[in-house]
Amino acid sequence: MRTTLKTIAKATGFSINTVSRVLRNDTRISAETSSIISRKAEELGYIPNAIASSLRSLRTYTIGVISADFSNPFFSEVIGGIEEKAHEAGYQMLIGNSGEDEEKERHLVRLFLSRKVDGFVVMPAYGKDNRHFDFYSSIPVPYIFAGRYINGQKSHSILHNDEDGEESVFDYLLRRGHRNILYLSGPEGISNTHDRDKGMQKAYSSHSIQPDNKYIFHLSGNMEEGYQKTNQAITQNLEFTAVVCFNDLIAMGALKSLAENNLSVPGDVEVIGYDNLKISPFMEPGLTTVDVPKHKLGYEAMDVLDQHISNPEMAYETNNLTSKLLFRGSTVDDDQQERIRQP
Amino acid sequence: MRTTLKTIAKATGFSINTVSRVLRNDTRISAETSSIISRKAEELGYIPNAIASSLRSLRTYTIGVISADFSNPFFSEVIGGIEEKAHEAGYQMLIGNSGEDEEKERHLVRLFLSRKVDGFVVMPAYGKDNRHFDFYSSIPVPYIFAGRYINGQKSHSILHNDEDGEESVFDYLLRRGHRNILYLSGPEGISNTHDRDKGMQKAYSSHSIQPDNKYIFHLSGNMEEGYQKTNQAITQNLEFTAVVCFNDLIAMGALKSLAENNLSVPGDVEVIGYDNLKISPFMEPGLTTVDVPKHKLGYEAMDVLDQHISNPEMAYETNNLTSKLLFRGSTVDDDQQERIRQP
DNA sequence: GTGAAAGCGCTAACAG
DNA sequence: CTGTTAGCGCTTTCAC
Numbered sequence: 001m002r003t004t005l006k007t008i009a010k011a012t013g014f015s016i017n018t019v020s021r022v023l024r025n026d027t028r029i030s031a032e033t034s035s036i037i038s039r040k041a042e043e044l045g046y047i048p049n050a051i052a053s054s055l056r057s058l059r060t061y062t063i064g065v066i067s068a069d070f071s072n073p074f075f076s077e078v079i080g081g082i083e084e085k086a087h088e089a090g091y092q093m094l095i096g097n098s099g100e101d102e103e104k105e106r107h108l109v110r111l112f113l114s115r116k117v118d119g120f121v122v123m124p125a126y127g128k129d130n131r132h133f134d135f136y137s138s139i140p141v142p143y144i145f146a147g148r149y150i151n152g153q154k155s156h157s158i159l160h161n162d163e164d165g166e167e168s169v170f171d172y173l174l175r176r177g178h179r180n181i182l183y184l185s186g187p188e189g190i191s192n193t194h195d196r197d198k199g200m201q202k203a204y205s206s207h208s209i210q211p212d213n214k215y216i217f218h219l220s221g222n223m224e225e226g227y228q229k230t231n232q233a234i235t236q237n238l239e240f241t242a243v244v245c246f247n248d249l250i251a252m253g254a255l256k257s258l259a260e261n262n263l264s265v266p267g268d269v270e271v272i273g274y275d276n277l278k279i280s281p282f283m284e285p286g287l288t289t290v291d292v293p294k295h296k297l298g299y300e301a302m303d304v305l306d307q308h309i310s311n312p313e314m315a316y317e318t319n320n321l322t323s324k325l326l327f328r329g330s331t332v333d334d335d336q337q338e339r340i341r342q343p
Numbered sequence: 344m345r346t347t348l349k350t351i352a353k354a355t356g357f358s359i360n361t362v363s364r365v366l367r368n369d370t371r372i373s374a375e376t377s378s379i380i381s382r383k384a385e386e387l388g389y390i391p392n393a394i395a396s397s398l399r400s401l402r403t404y405t406i407g408v409i410s411a412d413f414s415n416p417f418f419s420e421v422i423g424g425i426e427e428k429a430h431e432a433g434y435q436m437l438i439g440n441s442g443e444d445e446e447k448e449r450h451l452v453r454l455f456l457s458r459k460v461d462g463f464v465v466m467p468a469y470g471k472d473n474r475h476f477d478f479y480s481s482i483p484v485p486y487i488f489a490g491r492y493i494n495g496q497k498s499h500s501i502l503h504n505d506e507d508g509e510e511s512v513f514d515y516l517l518r519r520g521h522r523n524i525l526y527l528s529g530p531e532g533i534s535n536t537h538d539r540d541k542g543m544q545k546a547y548s549s550h551s552i553q554p555d556n557k558y559i560f561h562l563s564g565n566m567e568e569g570y571q572k573t574n575q576a577i578t579q580n581l582e583f584t585a586v587v588c589f590n591d592l593i594a595m596g597a598l599k600s601l602a603e604n605n606l607s608v609p610g611d612v613e614v615i616g617y618d619n620l621k622i623s624p625f626m627e628p629g630l631t632t633v634d635v636p637k638h639k640l641g642y643e644a645m646d647v648l649d650q651h652i653s654n655p656e657m658a659y660e661t662n663n664l665t666s667k668l669l670f671r672g673s674t675v676d677d678d679q680q681e682r683i684r685q686p
Numbered sequence: 687g688t689g690a691a692a693g694c695g696c697t698a699a700c701a702g
Numbered sequence: 703c704t705g706t707t708a709g710c711g712c713t714t715t716c717a718c
Contacts, residue, residue: 050457057712070419071423093438399698
């Protein structure tokens with residue numbers, strides 16, 4: 001037989017209520033009673049039933065976390081940040097993977113809603129079905145989007161200045177005189193791609209140059225694609241002197257292709273990624289990239305969520321973290337830039 | 344006001360019980376009743392309360408997953424496999440990160456137990472406090488360890504033949520004539536390190552050679568260490584012609600160090616890792632490594648757990664998946680070995 | 687300081 | 703095929 005409050009109450013002669021109070025460190029309990037009950041609870045190996053508690057108190061101290069892609073280390077680092085803050089604030093995480101499928105994402109939200117989570121941190125899937133807005137508008141608990149935004153819900157997001165980040169990348173290359181820049185951009189229908197493409201445009205504009213579409217490709221974001229697209233560009237004699245990648249995974253694929261084609265980096269081609277993953281300084285050469293505060297992104301998202309849970313009246317407000325171009329060996333030295341060599 | 348079974352019951356004139364039956368697709372309900380109730384539930388936007396249901400049915404369809412290290416892509420891939428099977432079998436995942444801290448791991452188990460999870464999949468933290476055995480022996484739900492085992496609980500593990508894997512690595516190198524092999528092994532107190540070291544010993548024995556301890560180091564398993572230890576070995580003029588790494592992260596660090604020291608791979612030094620992470624084929628050169636079925640490891644662990652949940656009487660049995668040395672550019676061609684080039 | 691009573695929303699057991 | 707009753711284990715409210 002499992003020990004419950006009732007068991008302890010019977011064993012000590014106090015009421016269930018008193019036992020409950022002691023175990024929740026409620027006030028107005030005599031020190032003696034408290035110690036008797038605590039001891040007995042310990043002795044009987046009492047494990048509180050959080051399910052029963054939640055049913056009554058309407059608080060689960062559980063949040064739903066939905067990742068767009070478990071296999072992407074970017075999201076892993078974000079989740080690490082969410083986990084840290086969740087742990088600090090006393091929340092457990094129910095986690096799901098949408099696989100970049102909007103419908104699956106909404107399905108997971110409904111499932112977690114059934115489980116009465118106190119709120120959500122989601123890395124929303126990209127797509128075009130346009131139902132995210134209405135859907136999220138209708139859910140009865142607070143929610144924060146980490147690293148992306150969806151139209152009409154931007155105030156629910158923690159972001160990292162995609163536009164400025166990519167602008168600084170192109171600005172660097174254009175100032176160095178590059179004119180044929182292979183741009184392996186991200187998936188369409190996602191805020192990051194949209195904003196980074198805008199940053200790219202802006203950089204070209206300020207140099208009074210028109211970007212050439214034949215150098216621009218939209219990929220979904222993995223290493224294989226970076227490898228194949230770069231191979232393809234080389235095979236088709238598309239001349240380029242730099243490659244800008246939507247993320248470091250694509251860049252890793254590009255680097256591989258360039259090495260196999262005997263193009264030296266950064267001598268023949270400069271390569272720049274985005275995200276600054278843990279592996280990026282260890283690529284050969286070390287990858288120049290935009291450093292996105294992934295862990296902090298998750299941490300802040302959870303922090304803000306916690307505030308909204310505690311105070312449901314609080315207004316939502318877009319949060320922008322800063323990101324910054326970080327130079328390593330895949331680009332040529334440039335003394336005008338701040339240089340941070342890693343490792 | 345939130346809609347509950349009661350709301351629907353009142354709105355349709357049926358009893359709460361009947362409504363409950365319809366919504367659970369219970370038998371013995373007339374088609375007409377069923378459709379009336381379903382329609383009403385839909386209309387009112389009914390969201391079932393899984394908390395209340397669990398309290399009564401003693402089943403949460405939630406499992407606890409504990410990762411030893413969120414930031415390690417090995418575990419991410421395992422979790423991907425757990426997630427896939429959990430999703431298929433209708434479970435949600437409560438997830439936690441022990442950070443390789445045994446006490447934190449047990450704390451998480453207790454927390455999840457409070458939340459009445461139906462079972463656990465854990466990647467146990469390593470350590471020496473020897474309390475894991477007693478602790479796990481006492482928990483009231485099924486549990487499976489993925490990728491590692493703890494003494495006395497081996498039958499609860501899904502493994503991947505660490506001993507054979509490492510033996511094949513050393514056997515390959517010894518057969519090629521290497522005699523000074525730098526071995527960057529894993530953390531002590533973890534089954535994988537223990538078993539792989541045993542495999543190493545076995546390979547040396549079968550070649551009638553005594554391994555030299557000055558070539559053997561135990562690291563905790565990240566890229567920085569691989570980089571530093573390799574640098575250090577070079578600085579200290581420790582002569583070696585091959586590096587064997589406990590995992591691909593260490594190998595990536597070693598590769599970086601070798602490149603910076605102008606040692607060519609595989610010409611001057613052959614390098615072999617362990618795990619076969621997604622990034623490994625994209626290293627420069629592509630990394631020869633032992634391919635561990637990470638996704639399958641997670642999938643199987645969840646599958647077996649599900650069986651134990653459904654049938655608590657079922658006996659536990661160690662499960663061994665196969666792993667296999669996979670050749671890429673970081674080793675010299677060897678026609679006697681099966682070669683699989685990636686990408 | 688402590689206890690009694692009610693009920694969170696649901697499912698199980700039994701009736702008919 | 704449907705309804706009634708009880709109760710999962712806890713917290714809340716009110717009483718004294």
